[in-house]
Amino acid sequence: MSLKSSAEHQNMRRLAIVGAGPIGVEFALRALEEGFAVTLYEAKTPGAHVRTWAHVTFFSPWSLNRSARGEATLQAADVELAPDDDFPTGEQYINAYLEPLVDALKRAPNFQLLEHTRVLGVSRMRALKGDLLANPQRARRPFLLRVAGPDGERFDEADVLIDASGVLDNPNHLGPGGLAAIGEEALNGEVIRAIPDVEAQHDALAGKRVLVVGHGHSAATTLGALTELREHAPQTHITWAYRAEGEPFAEIEGDTLPQRLRLSRLGNAIARGEVSGVDPVSGVFVERITRADDGLHVELADAQGQKHEIEVDRIIANVGYHPDTSLTRELQVHLCYASDGPMKLAASLLASAGNADCLAQSSAGPEVLKNPEPDFFVLGNKSYGRNPNFLLKIGLEQIDDVMTLLTQKEGDV
Ligand SMILES: Cc1cc2nc3c(=O)[nH]c(=O)nc-3n(C[C@H](O)[C@H](O)[C@H](O)COP(=O)(O)OP(=O)(O)OC[C@H]3O[C@@H](n4cnc5c(N)ncnc54)[C@H](O)[C@@H]3O)c2cc1C
The missing domain is CATH 3.50.50.60 (FAD/NAD(P)-binding domain)
Structure with a gap:
C-alpha cells in the first residue's frame, strides 16, 4: 500500500x-x-x-x-x-x-x-x-x-x-439509439474510432471509399482532412452519414475561435452538397455492416425505415x-x-x-x-x-x- x-x-x-x-x-x-x-x-x-x-x-x-x-x-x-x-x-x-x-x-x-x-x-x-x-x-x-x-x-x-x-x-457505437449496429462488434477492427492522421494513414485512405459517421467537430475535422487528401488523390470518395437533419453546425456569430468557425462552415457546406467528392446523407444511423467481396456493405436507415445502402473500404466513426x-x-x-x-x-x-x-x-x-x-x-x-x-x-x-x-x-x- x-x-x-x-x-x-x-x-x-x-x-x-x-x-x-x-x-x-x-x-x-x-x-x-x-x-x-x-x-x-x-x-x-x-x-x-x-x-x-x-x-x-x-x-x-x-x-x-x-x-x-x-x-x-x-x-x-x-x-x-x-x-x-x-x-x-x-x-x-x-x-x-x-x-x-x-x-x-x-x-x-x-x-x-x-x-x-x-x-x-x-x-x-x-x-x-x-x-x-x-x-x-x-x-x-x-x-x-x-x-x-x-x-x-x-x-x-x-x-x-x-x-x-x-x-x-470508450467510444460510442454507430447503431440506432446508441446500440451497436448489426455486425459492428464483429467487424470492430475495421472501424477507425478516432480522427485519423491522414498523412500517416495515407495508403489506407487515399483513393478509397470512406464513410465518415458523426456530426460533431471531430467529424468535421476528419472531413476537412479527407477533402484535403482528395486534392492529390481525387479518386478518394467520401460519404458522410449523420443523424441530424440538414446543416448540423451552429456558426457562431463573431466566433473568436477561427479553427472552429472554419470547421463549422466546411461541415455545413458539405451538408448543402457544395463540396465535390463528398456525399452527405443526413437523418440516418448505421443499421447493419457486413463484409462484402470488395470492402464493407453498410445499410443506413432513416427515421421512417428507408434504407440507403453503400459499399465502402473504410468506416470512420466520430460519434462521441x-x-x-x-x-x-x-x-x-x-x-x-x-x-x-x-x-x-x-x-x-x-x-x-x-x-x-x-x-x-x-x-x-x-x-x-x-x-x-x-x-x-x-x-x-x-x-x-x-x-x-x-x-x-x-x-x-x-x-x-x-x-x-x-x-x-x-x-x-
Ligand atoms: C480531437 C479532440 C480535440 C479537442 N480539442 C480541444 C480544444 O481545442 N480545447 C479544449 O479545451 N479541449 C479540447 N478537447 C477536449 C480535450 O481532450 C480534453 O479537454 C482533455 O484531454 C481532457 O483532459 P482530461 O485530463 O480530463 O482527460 P484525458 O485527456 O482523457 O486523460 C485521461 C487519462 O486517464 C488515463 N486513464 C483512463 N482510465 C484509467 C484508469 N482506469 N487508470 C489509470 N489511468 C486511466 C488515460 O490513459 C488518460 O491519460 C479535444 C478533444 C479531442 C478528442
Missing part, C-alpha cells in the same frame, strides 16, 4: 488521482501546493488520450489550455512558453507543456507517478456501497483502489480520490464517447440518467444547455462537484459524461473549486 507509510508518518492526507491527462497533472500540481501526498495513476503514459489526436490542432488557444500555476512551474524550470494566442496541436501541447509539467512533478517530494498502472476499481475500506449512508464515519474509511501495474495487482489506499480518467477509452462508470460502481455516486456524468453538474449543464457556444461556459462552482461519496470527485472530461462540450478551461476551474472544498473541510476539522 504505497503511500501509506510515508504519508501517515508525516501526517499528510493521501490524495490519489486516476489519470495523468491534462486535468490529472494540473490537479497534482495544485494538491502538492496544498500539502497533500499525491499518487497519480496512469494506465498508459501521461497524456495518453491527447496523444491519440496528436496531429489535430486545438481550437482553443494556449491561453485557455494551461493554468497560471502550470506556466509558473515551467518558467521556474526555464521552459519557454509558446505565445498565449497560438493554437497548439495535440503533440505540441504534450511536448511543450504536459511533459515538462510531469518532469517538474517528478522532482517534487510527496509525489509519485505510477505509469502503466491501471485503476481497476475503487471502494471504501471495510464498507460496501450501501454501508454508512450519510454517516460521517464513511469519510473516515480510506478509499481502497484495486490497481494493476507492472508488478501485478494490488490494493492501495487514499484519503481523497479524484477520477480524471477521461472518456476516450461515454464514461466508464464501472470504475466507481462500488462508491456512492449519483449519476445522471441521461449523461452518465455526476448528477449535480449534469443538472447544471442541462440548465445552461441553450447556449450554443461551449466557450461561454464557466465552472458552476464547488457545490456541483460534490458527490454523496465524501472526498470523491469526478473532474475533467469525465465530469461531463456523454456531454461533448468539455473544455480544458473548465477543468482548470474545477481544480480550484475542489480544492476550495477540500481545504475548507481541512479547516473545519
